[in-house]
Amino acid sequence: MKVNDIINLTNLLHLKISNGKKIITALLALSCVISGIILASAPEKKALYIESPSHLDSLINDQIFQTQIRSPQIYAYQVKVDSGLYRKVYEIDVPSRFSKTLFHINLHKQLHKYGAETPAEMHFPERDMDIYVYYHDSVQRIIRLMTDTDLDTTQTGGPSNG
Numbered sequence: 001m002k003v004n005d006i007i008n009l010t011n012l013l014h015l016k017i018s019n020g021k022k023i024i025t026a027l028l029a030l031s032c033v034i035s036g037i038i039l040a041s042a043p044e045k046k047a048l049y050i051e052s053p054s055h056l057d058s059l060i061n062d063q064i065f066q067t068q069i070r071s072p073q074i075y076a077y078q079v080k081v082d083s084g085l086y087r088k089v090y091e092i093d094v095p096s097r098f099s100k101t102l103f104h105i106n107l108h109k110q111l112h113k114y115g116a117e118t119p120a121e122m123h124f125p126e127r128d129m130d131i132y133v134y135y136h137d138s139v140q141r142i143i144r145l146m147t148d149t150d151l152d153t154t155q156t157g158g159p160s161n162g
Contacts, residue, residue, distance in 0.1 A: 048114045050135055057088070059114070060133070060141060063107045064092065073151070088141050093148035100129040100145045107131065107143070116140075 050056045064074065073093045078086040094100070100122075108118045117134040126147060133141040 050114050050116065053088075053140070056116075056133070056135065056140055059110060060090065060107070060143065063103075063110050064090075066106070067098075067103055069094065073148075087139060090141065090143045092143065092145050093151060094145055095151035096127075096147050096149055097152065098145070098147075100127070103145065104129065104131055 050059070069092060075091045076088060077091075078088055081087050104118065104120050111118055111133060115135065118131050119134070120129050120131045122129050128147060129145045131143040131145070132139050133143070
């Protein structure tokens with residue numbers, strides 16, 4: 001191989017590398033433009049928020065009634081937290097086959113969209129569950145799911161353990 005052949009080969013490789021860089025640069029620019037178009041055309045995600053205490057109650061009641069819990073099984077009352085603050089508590093009697101965990105998961109999925117958190121506490125040996133609905137860094141509601149074996153003989157719907 002002659003020196004001129006080596007120089008020509010080097011120039012050819014340099015030209016191919018230079019063209020490759022130009023192609024990569026063009027592809028990157030094109031992908032940026034396409035990404036910008038997709039971002040601009042994507043629907044704006046609306047922030048959901050709980051508008052009022054009655055809105056929160058409505059969301060909770062929707063979840064309760066989706067599980068086919070009957071009204072006589074639900075007892076709601078207010079407890080005084082301090083001088084001017086009251087908190088609503090839902091006590092719900094459920095049969096032993098009712099899956100409290102599944103109810104909790106579904107409630108969490110519903111309320112989490114609004115920025116609410118739902119930590120829970122299990123009580124043994126009764127297997128009762130207290131779900132605390134936190135919104136804006138304070139407990140807004142408490143939902144007590146209490147096992148009532150008398151309901152095992154009645155036809156009650158809802159999430160089952162089996």
